Amino acid sequence: MTQHPRLSLGLEPGSVMGVSDWTTLTQEDFNIFGKVTRDEDPMHTDPDWCAAHGPFPTTISFGFFTLSLLTGFSHQASPWPEGAYAINYGFDRIRFLAPVPVNSRVRGRFVFLGAEPREDGSFLTRTEVTVEIEGVEKPALVAEWLGLVFPPEAQRRLDTR
Template sequence: MNQPPVPPHEPGTELGVSPWHVITQDDIDLFARATHDHDPMHVDPDWCARKGPFPTTIAFGFLSLGLTTHLSHEAGIWPPDAYALNYGFDRVRFVAPVPVGARVRGRFTFLGATPRVDGTVLTRTGVVIEIEGEERPAVSGEWLGLMFPPEAQRRLVA
């Protein structure tokens, strides 16, 4: 079998940076409804002002992490002729809270790729979800993707 192509980057190469994305209370509330997690630190601004560890609601860490795919598409990091599936994360850290109204963006760095015998490529991408005006990021981690070059995509539907 032919070896699948490996993305043409050296480890450490920055792949792209997304535009800024505002985190709204609507985003947070929709995430709370979808995950059945109605923690007042995230969904109740009055509670936060009176009792919370932060003066306002903050985004769920998993909401910030969940924006990774959207932000990666906005950053244009994926080859146009390949399809990638989320394979998981390594070393994810929720570094700093994201207050409602903050703007976040994704910064993506190529960390490596391993061709697999089935024609796919296991990619490793560094992800940092930055918070505008903050020194510390919201999230950092290593994102694993299973890239399907065009010839491997055809096998998916066969």
């Protein structure tokens, strides 16, 4: 993938796009995520169970909860061209590398890997995303995130029926 002149991010492949602010992941966050996703696994939602029986001495973040933070982190960290709109296209790779204990602070680091023009005027972008845990060398996750960026001239109403 190469940088395309119409998708001017001012970045070369391999450039850091940005780093989000630190955010603290609380037990309430884990409990709400578990309830919404209908997965109230005690490893994530029950501190007493973890202390007595869990593989970790305290609750840890759901991997998918950590992953779900990427969009919010990207809004803080990643520049996009004026008037462009980006949508999630998926991932080529996601690896959950380290558990995130309750009350940890995490942030997202975004590295631009490239953009490829598509026939409809949009661009397929690739971004390496790392979720860092404050004070921990190993990241919580590393992923290659794919996005579709629609510059103003490529935006149109799509029939979703």
